[in-house]
Amino acid sequence: MAGKGGIIEDILGGEEAERPERDVQAGLDPVAASLATGAARTDRTIAADLKAYLKRQARLVELQTEHLHEQRMVLLSSLRIRRTTDRLKLGMQLFFILVATALGLGAAVMVFDAFNSRSVVVETFDAPPALAARGLSGKVVAGGVLDALTRLQQATRSNKAARELSNAWTGDVKVEVPETGVSIGEIDRMLKTRFGHDIHIEGDLVQTDAGGVALTIRGDGVAPKTFEGGPGELDKLSTQAAEYVYGQSQPALYAVYLSDSGRDAEAIDFARTAYPGTDTAERPYLLNAWGNALENTGRSPREAMPLYSEAVRLKPDYLPGYANLMNTDLLLGDEEGAWRIGEATRRRSRGMPEGEAAHDLINADLVSWDLLPWRDALLADAKAHAGLGSNASDSTPDIAEVEARLHDLEGASLQLSTAQARFADPNVAAMTHFVRGRIAAEVGDTARSADEMEAFAAAYASPVVSSNYPGYLCWVAPAEEMAGRPAKADAVLAAAGRYVDCYRFRGDILDHRGDWAGAQRAYAAAVALAPDLPAAYYSWGLALARHGDAASAAEEFAAAHQRGPHWADPLKAWGDLLAREQRWPEAVAKYNEALKWAPAWIELKRARERALSAQRAG
Numbered sequence: 349m350a351g352k353g354g355i356i357e358d359i360l361g362g363e364e365a366e367r368p369e370r371d372v373q374a375g376l377d378p379v380a381a382s383l384a385t386g387a388a389r390t391d392r393t394i395a396a397d398l399k400a401y402l403k404r405q406a407r408l409v410e411l412q413t414e415h416l417h418e419q420r421m422v423l424l425s426s427l428r429i430r431r432t433t434d435r436l437k438l439g440m441q442l443f444f445i446l447v448a449t450a451l452g453l454g455a456a457v458m459v460f461d462a463f464n465s466r467s468v469v470v471e472t473f474d475a476p477p478a479l480a481a482r483g484l485s486g487k488v489v490a491g492g493v494l495d496a497l498t499r500l501q502q503a504t505r506s507n508k509a510a511r512e513l514s515n516a517w518t519g520d521v522k523v524e525v526p527e528t529g530v531s532i533g534e535i536d537r538m539l540k541t542r543f544g545h546d547i548h549i550e551g552d553l554v555q556t557d558a559g560g561v562a563l564t565i566r567g568d569g570v571a572p573k574t575f576e577g578g579p580g581e582l583d584k585l586s587t588q589a590a591e592y593v594y595g596q597s598q599p600a601l602y603a604v605y606l607s608d609s610g611r612d613a614e615a616i617d618f619a620r621t622a623y624p625g626t627d628t629a630e631r632p633y634l635l636n637a638w639g640n641a642l643e644n645t646g647r648s649p650r651e652a653m654p655l656y657s658e659a660v661r662l663k664p665d666y667l668p669g670y671a672n673l674m675n676t677d678l679l680l681g682d683e684e685g686a687w688r689i690g691e692a693t694r695r696r697s698r699g700m701p702e703g704e705a706a707h708d709l710i711n712a713d714l715v716s717w718d719l720l721p722w723r724d725a726l727l728a729d730a731k732a733h734a735g736l737g738s739n740a741s742d743s744t745p746d747i748a749e750v751e752a753r754l755h756d757l758e759g760a761s762l763q764l765s766t767a768q769a770r771f772a773d774p775n776v777a778a779m780t781h782f783v784r785g786r787i788a789a790e791v792g793d794t795a796r797s798a799d800e801m802e803a804f805a806a807a808y809a810s811p812v813v814s815s816n817y818p819g820y821l822c823w824v825a826p827a828e829e830m831a832g833r834p835a836k837a838d839a840v841l842a843a844a845g846r847y848v849d850c851y852r853f854r855g856d857i858l859d860h861r862g863d864w865a866g867a868q869r870a871y872a873a874a875v876a877l878a879p880d881l882p883a884a885y886y887s888w889g890l891a892l893a894r895h896g897d898a899a900s901a902a903e904e905f906a907a908a909h910q911r912g913p914h915w916a917d918p919l920k921a922w923g924d925l926l927a928r929e930q931r932w933p934e935a936v937a938k939y940n941e942a943l944k945w946a947p948a949w950i951e952l953k954r955a956r957e958r959a960l961s962a963q964r965a966g
Contacts (some may be wrong), residue, residue, distance in 0.1 A: 467547070468497065469547070471490065471549065472490050473489040479554075486553075492583065493565065497593060549593055551565040551589070569594075570596045587604070599618070599622040600626075607637060616638065631658075632658075633661070635659040642655070645811060646815075650814075656672045656673045667696070667708035668708050670689060670708065684880060690712025691712070697709065699837050706728065707726075715881050717912040726747045742773060748760040748780075755950070756946075759948060760787055775817075779817070782801070798830070798833060800837075808820070819844070819850070822845075823853075825837045828840060829856075848878050849886065851873045851877060852870070855871040855891060858870055861887065882912030886921065889921060892904060898925055901921075916945040917942075919945070920952050927955065927962075932960075932962050936963060939955055939965075
């Protein structure tokens with residue numbers, strides 16, 4: 349009989365001792381396990397041995413499981429470390445890529461800025477130790493010139509881009525490029541010196557034999573010039589030097605500055621002298637300023653017209669030139685010609701960024717009574733230029749005038765209250781009187797209206813005013829007539845020129861005096877003078893309505909609306925005509941359309957409410 353171990357080995361196939369690794373890996377053979385289980389049912393010894401063996405096998409499986417779990421944990425930990433390391437490597441790579449990209453972009457920006465740089469850079473001036481001991485060092489003198497130049501440029505209101513102003517001794521970025529010892533600021537300056545279009549200004553201050561001082565200034569393309577004065581006149585000399593630099597470096601803007609300052613004669617002489625040596629790209633702007641100065645001195649508009657024409661020939665997209673050509677036509681009494689230029693300018697401006705051309709279309713808006721775009725363009729221009737606008741005159745009274753045309757009397761009064769006198773500008777006072785006269789006429793104060801309009805007429809004698817507001821003198825005549833001053837009304841119309849407003853107001857005055865036939869001839873003459881403008885048709889329609897010819901009046905209102913589709917007055921008058929005929933739905937429709945173009949007109953709102961009430965009652 350075999351021993352216990354032998355029996356088990358026989359049952360297990362005799363391979364237990366020889367295949368421990370396989371048993372550990374694969375466990376007990378299924379057939380052997382089945383036989384052992386059967387024998388154990390009849391032999392307790394075998395059962396005990398089998399039980400012990402199975403415990404050992406279970407323990408091996410547990411150890412193996414623990415080992416595998418430990419291996420798994422080590423593997424997971426290793427994967428986490430590797431993932432973190434990979435992320436750090438990727439982050440560092442991305443960081444260096446971003447740094448390299450930023451440096452590359454920075455370098456590209458610096459090069460681009462260098463190629464496009466058009467600054468006036470004031471270098472440190474030279475000053476002897478004796479003057480430096482009195483506080484007049486080179487930096488102080490140069491700083492005074494820079495300050496004066498900054499004041500001049502800020503006092504110039506123009507849509508033309510000005511050169512930037514800077515000095516050469518501050519603003520450096522003190523970051524050195526590795527292994528070069530050169531700062532970024534120095535690299536920037538070197539690039540601009542090599543590729544830019546900057547104008548570098550320098551100079552010196554010396555004491556004269558007479559005890560005064562002499563300030564000499566020179567620069568790139570700026571011939572040396574010396575300004576002498578007393579020992580306490582350095583500020584005056586700095587301003588003179590700054591004006592000289594301004595004229596040499598930015599001739600068009602300097603001409604505008606002179607004209608804005610009321611120095612139109614100097615502006616004309618400067619432009620005439622500077623033009624031959626001015627860059628081609630700068631010439632349109634200089635020609636425009638030259639033409640404006642000519643008109644401000646009362647010279648014939650025909651002298652300015654060739655200058656504006658040449659400006660737009662050199663720069664076909666120069667809209668201010670077209671705006672001034674329109675104004676010149678208006679000064680010559682050719683309102684139809686101004687309208688044609690305006691329509692062409694509108695077509696030319698299509699595709700430009702929204703709002704960019706709006707200010708240069710103001711004259712076109714004026715003749716077609718497109719009031720909201722006119723007002724919005726003035727407001728945007730004022731906002732962009734310190735609340736004053738870019739014209740030679742403060743634009744606030746102009747905004748007030750448009751508000752009065754829109755029948756927004758509160759808005760007009762508010763604008764007038766914020767008007768600012770500038771360089772003793774006669775336009776501000778003149779247009780303040782004009783708007784006050786229009787407000788007074790609107791509320792029925794005929795005496796005050798006439799007084800304000802007479803004050804406007806006195807100011808209009810200045811060519812600075814008359815050249816900026818062609819045809820506005822016509823508005824004085826109806827104010828005088830309504831105040832019972834017919835002789836003054838006639839005198840104004842005789843002097844005011846050939847304008848649609850003068851002709852239509854003559855028609856109103858003749859009708860007021862009972863000369864209906866003469867009035868109709870005047871209205872017809874107004875239409876013939878500028879058949880594409882709406883105002884004459886509107887006035888004629890009002891007169892026809894007063895005389896009970898509703899059908900003809902409606903035709904004139906329709907003609908006015910066709911030519912001035914954004915003008916509320918013809919629509920309101922048309923609505924009134926329909927209301928008289930108790931055609932309430934049609935009247936309400938006209939009033940509603942009119943309100944889109946004059947939303948603050950109180951009388952229009954009242955007329956609409958009356959028509960709506962009548963419509964509901966009917």
